Amino acid sequence: MRLHRIEVEHVRGLRRAAVTLADAGVTVIEAPNEAGKTTLLDAFDLLLAEKDSTKKQVVRDLQPVGEDVGSLVEAELSLGPMRLTVRKRFNRRTMTELTVHGGSGQQLTGDDAHDRLRELLAEHTDLTLYEALRLRQGRSLDSLTLGDSATLARRLDEIAGGTGDGGDDALLDRIRGEFERYFSPKGHPGRLLRDADTEVEAAQSRRDELADTAAALEADVDRIEQLDREHREVAADIDRLEPAVAAHRDRVERVRELREQVATLEARAQAADAELERCRRDRDERVALAASVSQLAQGVAADEPEVLRARERLGEQQQRLEALRAELETAERRESAARETRDAARELAELGRRRQELDGLQARARRIEQALEDARSAEAALAATPLSDAQLEEVRGADDQVRLAEARLGDAAPTVTVHAVRDLRIEVDGAEHELAAGDRLNAAVPETWQLSLPDHLEVTVRAGTSLATRQEELAEARQRLAAACREIGVEDRAQADALAEQQRLHRRALEERDGVIERELEGRTREELDESIRTRSAQLDALEARVSARGDALSDQLPLELEAADDRVAQLDTSESEAREVADELRRDHAALAEQVRQLGARVSVDETRLAEQQRRLAEEQARLDAERERQDDAALDAALDRARASAEEAHAAVGTARGELDELGADEAELLAANDEQRLTAAQQRLDAVRDELTRLRVGVELRGGEGIGEALQAAEAELERAQDRRRRLRARAQAARTLLRTFEEARDAAYAAYREPLRERIVRAGRIVFGDELDIELDEQLTVVARRLGTTRLAWDQLSAGAREQLAILTALAAADLAGGDADDGVPLVLDDTLGYTDPERLERLGAVLGSVRGPQVVVLTCVGERFRTIGGAEVVRLHDTAEA
Amino acid sequence: MRFLHTSDWQLGMTRHFLAGEAQVRFDQARIDVIGRMAALADERDCSFVVVAGDVFETNQPDQRTVARALEQLRRFTVPVYLLPGNHDPFDHASIFATPRFVDDCPEHVEVLADTAPRAPVRGVEVVGAPWTSKRPLLDLVAEACEALGPVDDRTRHRVVVGHGSVGEVSGTFDAAGAIGLDRVERAIDEGRVHYVALGDRHSFTPVGRTGRVGFSGAPEPTAYREEDPGTCAVVDLTTDPPTVDRVPVGAWSFHELVQPVDDAADLDELEARLDAIDDPARAIVKVKLEGTLDLRQLARLDHLLEQRALTFAAVEHPERHRDVAVRPSDEDLADLPLSGYAADARDRLLALATGADDQAGEAADALALLVRLAGDGGRR
Known part of the structure; x- marks a missing residue:
């Protein structure tokens, strides 16, 4: 379609307006806002689409506000090879006129005109594409959807090598329709296929059910036949068995009778056997007894001389033994004497040793006793006259003072010397003195000194007065000494010293006591020592008593030197040993002989006992034999035996005969067969009953089911199954054909699409590179919609692009589509840019202008209120729209 | 002295290739053919009728089958003897012993459940050799023949009714209940038996050298491999040997067509052969095809078979997928003016379909589907 001219009258705000467009390339219709640019194009659209009589609001809206006038729209356009003028008035005084120019020409009015116009449009114009290529302000920001355009598709198809008849999609729809008769859109089996499956399953199940029933019925019929046969066979068995069983019973009865007979005969034979056995035993016993007597007599006769000889030998041996015993006794007496002598000597020696030992022990005990006694005396002494060192020192000190005082006094005091002319006894100061002739006694006279010659004279010497002090001192000293001495119970210092010495000795004795005891005890206790002494003393006493009692020569030798005693013991040991050896030898000989005699004696005793026993038994047996023979003699015994034997043989023969008869009758077999046949008969009768029961049951069942027409129904079900399978087979083949066809078509279409989109993409890119640069590329989807732009490696989806870029790409796409669809051919459609490029910057605008300016084939109509925007389009025809009515 | 010899009614038989109303018909x-035979027996003045085994397909037929059979048997005006065969042996589940049969059995109908002689009319003795189990251990017919003594003065015709295969005819001698022809013919030679009416083989077949032994064939066919089914026999005992008249009574037919299919001419021939079959509503056809077809030819073949399946009682073509290879032709491709990826897909399928791969069949089916869908699309 090409649009040459549009005129309107009374359309919205336009009273009258007309524009003429360039046949190809860009026509810019320029007018201020609200001047009616869009109205013009809208009116053109309604001219093509609507009947003049329509009451649609969009048409009513054409009427100018407040004016009740018809709106006239007229256009001159080319459709394919035809050029035509269309004229319609809407709303008032409606009319339609169509004039086809050129050729045979045509002029139509009214609906005919409208219908013809629609026909021509349908035939020559892709209205879908026309609508798609009307880019209005705002809408130009959407990505163009060109996939619905048949023209474009045809062109792309042509380029891709197709015929461009546009029938493929319709065919594909039909194929898909066919496919969807059998499958869901996703390819699952649809109702037809499922129904076919269900139908087959149902038929199969019906058939199987009937087949099972029929098979069961047939099995029952077979079973009945089999049971019938069995019934006959079992009945025949029973018929055969019954007489056989009767015959067996008779035979068994006869067997029983014979058995009783045999039992009686056997009892009789048994009795005969017992009698025979008894007779045989009697006879055997008699023979045995006689033999025994004879044997015993023989034994006794043989043993008697033997026993006698043995006894003689024993007597001899006993005499020898007696002689040996006498000899032994002599030797033993000697041995005993030697031993006694030696033992006595030993005892004496022992007695000496014991006595010595006891003496030693007693000495120890005495020493201990002495030490203890000494110690006790010392203790007593010490206790009686206690004397401390201080007391002693006091005595000694006092004595020293006395001696000093005496010395001092002596120096002053007269001295007296008494010189004895003969032996005499005198007393000085009361003390007696024995003086030998020539002895002298010197004495100082402290105060007074008295000498008495008893019965003859008394001389008293008195010291002078100068001596008084000295004497007082002395007296004082003596007083002190006396006091000190008194203190310790002595007379004088000498006594005190002696006492001290005595006490020292006592103490030493005390100190020595334990040492003595320990030494003497030698590790024993005192009690042990005493015990030891007591024991040994007792032993010694006993020993001495024994020795004394013996009163032999030796005991006179007591006490005896130990050494001599030991030597004598040694000598006597030798003598004793010699005597013992002699005796030992004789003892051994005697013992050996005694043993021989004992054994011989025992043997003789045994032999004699045995012989006696034999003789006793012989006597007994002989007595028994005699008694037996007295009761019944041997000949009678033999005769009884012969009789018993004959009787037993006879009884056995009778048993044999009866048994023979029984064997002949086959007793065991008869019973066995009878039992077996009876069992068989019972089993057969039971089986017959069972068969009869089962037959009845089966017959009833077969009769019931047989009347149900199963056979024919099964055939019908089988036929139905086969038909259902066949129908399904055919249906599946058809479904498979549809699936194969659809799949093949879709695969081919998908492959074709890639090639098919290419020319459009290539045109958009070629033009777009002028605007966006050499790196531009775009992506188209199946609907030929731009979904993304690439610049080098940067890919931006449509929605991510700026408004300007989207608008520019939309225009470029529309341009490419217009070029592809129409080019310079008759069936192209105009591209209308209605107030677009508001978002485009000047540089891009200029480049886009260059692209638009290069358009040659397609018709491009630009509606704008901003003329400057499109000044960049070289070669564009510019039309200013104005209301000619106003003009 | 004539009698009607029939066998192998196989009442209650089901065929899987017959769906819905076809099976009913x-x-x-x-059932209907029994009535026709009743009429025939009257028409040909038969004195009695023997059904030589397999009256029922199974010993457990549907009640309706039994009821209808008994209803038809009432139409006979002469004694009818039913022999238990291998399908309906007189065992403990025998249909002939069930109350629903016994109670409703017409008086002139008797089951030959044992070998005792029956006398339908004066001078004629009918002896059955019934099956009493599915696996007889004996040659029932030969045993029955041999058990018979010489006929007495009053008996001029003795007919033995038996069931089982004859080795000389079937080629197998060890089947259960197989009939030893020599033993049977010996009895015939000895004059103890005058005619042996057999069942089991569904094709009308005279047996042996005597002209006195034969299969009547089944009155309606039951399988493809039957040579001469749809018959019964009217036997005239007064001639020597007896005159055995084969009488077609069946209305249905089985056809096994073996047809190479390599080009349009072969398809034309197949179509012509199918069209040549009389009374297609009662014809059961098995088509065995072999060859290589292109897609359009394959589509034509499938269309043809689908169409005929509507008019015939049944059209079987069980091995079509295996035995008919697909090799798309240039014309096929011309019919599939696809472009772009569709053309690509089509080419892939073509490569697969013409390859030796396991997927060839699937690919061919997919191509056929494509032809249909592309064609449909074009038409729409």
Whole structure:
């Protein structure tokens, strides 16, 4: 379609307006806002689409506000090879006129005109594409959807090598329709296929059910036949068995009778056997007894001389033994004497040793006793006259003072010397003195000194007065000494010293006591020592008593030197040993002989006992034999035996005969067969009953089911199954054909699409590179919609692009589509840019202008209120729209 | 002295290739033919009728089948003897022993359930050799013949009625219940038997050298491979040998057409052969095709078979898919003026359809479908 001219009258705000467009390339219709640019194009659209009589609001809206006038729209356009003028008035005084120019020409009015116009449009114009290529302000920001355009598709198809008849999609729809008769859109089996499956399953199940029933019925019929046969066979068995069983019973009865007979005969034979056995035993016993007597007599006769000889030998041996015993006794007496002598000597020696030992022990005990006694005396002494060192020192000190005082006094005091002319006894100061002739006694006279010659004279010497002090001192000293001495119970210092010495000795004795005891005890206790002494003393006493009692020569030798005693013991040991050896030898000989005699004696005793026993038994047996023979003699015994034997043989023969008869009758077999046949008969009768029961049951069942027409129904079900399978087979083949066809078509279409989109993409890119640069590329989807732009490696989806870029790409796409669809051919459609490029910057605008300016084939109509925007389009025809009515 | 010999009525038989009303008509035809035979028996003055086995297809037929059969049997005016055959043996489930048969059985109809002689008319003895199980262990007919003594003075004609295959005719000698012809003919030679009326074989067939043994054939055909079905026999015992008249009584027919299909001429011939078949409503056809057709020819073949399926009782072509190869021709392509990807798809299918691949059949079907859809689209 090409649009040459549009005129309107009374359309919205336009009273009258007309524009003429360039046949190809860009026509810019320029007018201020609200001047009616869009109205013009809208009116053109309604001219093509609507009947003049329509009451649609969009048409009513054409009427100018407040004016009740018809709106006239007229256009001159080319459709394919035809050029035509269309004229319609809407709303008032409606009319339609169509004039086809050129050729045979045509002029139509009214609906005919409208219908013809629609026909021509349908035939020559892709209205879908026309609508798609009307880019209005705002809408130009959407990505163009060109996939619905048949023209474009045809062109792309042509380029891709197709015929461009546009029938493929319709065919594909039909194929898909066919496919969807059998499958869901996703390819699952649809109702037809499922129904076919269900139908087959149902038929199969019906058939199987009937087949099972029929098979069961047939099995029952077979079973009945089999049971019938069995019934006959079992009945025949029973018929055969019954007489056989009767015959067996008779035979068994006869067997029983014979058995009783045999039992009686056997009892009789048994009795005969017992009698025979008894007779045989009697006879055997008699023979045995006689033999025994004879044997015993023989034994006794043989043993008697033997026993006698043995006894003689024993007597001899006993005499020898007696002689040996006498000899032994002599030797033993000697041995005993030697031993006694030696033992006595030993005892004496022992007695000496014991006595010595006891003496030693007693000495120890005495020493201990002495030490203890000494110690006790010392203790007593010490206790009686206690004397401390201080007391002693006091005595000694006092004595020293006395001696000093005496010395001092002596120096002053007269001295007296008494010189004895003969032996005499005198007393000085009361003390007696024995003086030998020539002895002298010197004495100082402290105060007074008295000498008495008893019965003859008394001389008293008195010291002078100068001596008084000295004497007082002395007296004082003596007083002190006396006091000190008194203190310790002595007379004088000498006594005190002696006492001290005595006490020292006592103490030493005390100190020595334990040492003595320990030494003497030698590790024993005192009690042990005493015990030891007591024991040994007792032993010694006993020993001495024994020795004394013996009163032999030796005991006179007591006490005896130990050494001599030991030597004598040694000598006597030798003598004793010699005597013992002699005796030992004789003892051994005697013992050996005694043993021989004992054994011989025992043997003789045994032999004699045995012989006696034999003789006793012989006597007994002989007595028994005699008694037996007295009761019944041997000949009678033999005769009884012969009789018993004959009787037993006879009884056995009778048993044999009866048994023979029984064997002949086959007793065991008869019973066995009878039992077996009876069992068989019972089993057969039971089986017959069972068969009869089962037959009845089966017959009833077969009769019931047989009347149900199963056979024919099964055939019908089988036929139905086969038909259902066949129908399904055919249906599946058809479904498979549809699936194969659809799949093949879709695969081919998908492959074709890639090639098919290419020319459009290539045109958009070629033009777009002028605007966006050499790196531009775009992506188209199946609907030929731009979904993304690439610049080098940067890919931006449509929605991510700026408004300007989207608008520019939309225009470029529309341009490419217009070029592809129409080019310079008759069936192209105009591209209308209605107030677009508001978002485009000047540089891009200029480049886009260059692209638009290069358009040659397609018709491009630009509606704008901003003329400057499109000044960049070289070669564009510019039309200013104005209301000619106003003009 | 004539009698009507028939057999193998197979009442209650179902054929899978007969759907819906065709099966009903088929059933009815085999009931109707009994009536025609009743009329024939009257017409030819038959003294009695023997049905030599397989009166029923099964021992458990539908009640209606039994009722209808008994109804038709009433139309006979002479004694009718029914012999149990291998399909309806006189076993414990025998239809002939069921109350619904026994109670409604007309008086002149008797089942030959044993070998006891029957005397339908004076001077004639009818002896049956019934099947009593599906697997007889004996040659029933020969045993029956051999059990018979010499005929007495009063009996001029003795007819044995039997059922089973004859090895000399069928080629198999070991089938269950097979009849030993030599034993039968020996009885005939000895004058103990005068005619042996057989059933089992559905084609009218005289058997052996005596002219006294024969199959009557089934009165209505039941399968494709029957040589001469749709008959019964009227036997005249007064001639020596008896005169056996083959009488066609069947209305239905089975046809097995073997047809090469490689070009339009073959399809023409097939069409002509189908058109030549009389009474197609009662004709059952199995078409065995072999050859290679292009898409249009295939479409024509399918159309032809579909059309005939409407007029014939049944048209079977079970192996069409396997035995008819598809090789699209230039003309086919001319009929499919596709462009773009459609042409591409068509070419892919063509390549598959003409290949040796397993998918060839599917591809051919898909192409045929394409022809139809593209054609439909064009017409629309």
